[in-house]
Amino acid sequence: MTASAELRSGKGAGDENFPVASFIIRPRYRALILAFYEFVRVADDIADHATLTEQEKLARLDRLEASLLGQNDDEPQGAHLRDVLAARGLPAVHAQHLLCAFRQDVTKLRYDDWDELIGYCQYSAMPVGRFVLDVHGESQATWAASDALCAALQIINHLQDCGKDYRALNRVYVPLDAMAAGGTDVNALGQAQASPALRQCLRGLTTRTATLLAQSRPLAGMVGDARLAMEIATIQALAERLIGLLLTRDPLSERVHLSKTAMLTTALRASASTLTRRLFSRGAPSFSPVSR
The missing domain is CATH 1.10.600.10 (Farnesyl Diphosphate Synthase)
Structure with missing residues (x-):
């Protein structure tokens, strides 16, 4: 299975409706917020992917979470976020909650x-x-x-x-x-x-x-x-x-x-x-x- 980032939509932080770690944010925090964003962006693009089946989407979201939790290194964005969170002593729970939402996007339409x-x-x-x-x-x-x-x-x-x-x-x-x-x-x-x-x-x-x-x-x-x-x-x-x-x-x-x-x-x-x-x-x- 290829890394999920290869299936990205091409949308980046600069394409969002609202600022994502803009220059206003202190540099010491910006890289961590952007690592979080990159992880979330990959997950969001998987949930919205036009050709992946529901089963394939859920499997990839599970693999992203496994990388985030240190169970594998298959997804670079998950592994990177895991490392930067550990360096700052921050939990992964917020990223995990977002993964719950993306799984819901796959299975719930109304x-x-x-x-x-x-x-x-x-x-x-x-x-x-x-x-x-x-x-x-x-x-x-x-x-x-x-x-x-x-x-x-x-x-x-x-x-x-x-x-x-x-x-x-x-x-x-x-x-x-x-x-x-x-x-x-x-x-x-x-x-x-x-x-x-x-x-x-x-x-x-x-x-x-x-x-x-x-x-x-x-x-x-x-x-x-x-x-x-x-x-x-x-x-x-x-x-x-x-x-x-x-x-x-x-x-x-x-x-x-x-x-x-x-x-x-x-x-x-x-x-x-x-x-x-x-x-x-x-x-x-x-x-x-x-x-x-």
């Missing part, structure tokens, strides 16, 4: 309601934020706000790609009860343009996702690391802008992603605002590019 979707986010999204917080040595008191942010990011992605996920993977993250309540069903996701009923359904879910962002808004002020606070503020601001697009645009027929320019300007404003607040509220933060 979600009955909002609670079931949030249950999926507990494995598909929340571990990412918890991992980054752990890498920075932040308190677990930050986890609840981080969980809300990560769940919001995941659902935003689901809403942006609802048509593509249905057409390419027959996978529907839009809760079935929300569609039924609006008088529509999954077949509407395969159309070139969203019907009024589907638009109303998606707007309702977008509004509900905005409540998660309201819960996550304090997170940047809760963390001790100034650079991480700026990264979180950037992600929060980008998510809020995407919520605005989803409320006004049709994800089946219109672009609901930010341009590179819009992402950059949003990031600069959010970072500058966060840094200014910290300067006035806590004194000048440590902002040296070298490890502290």
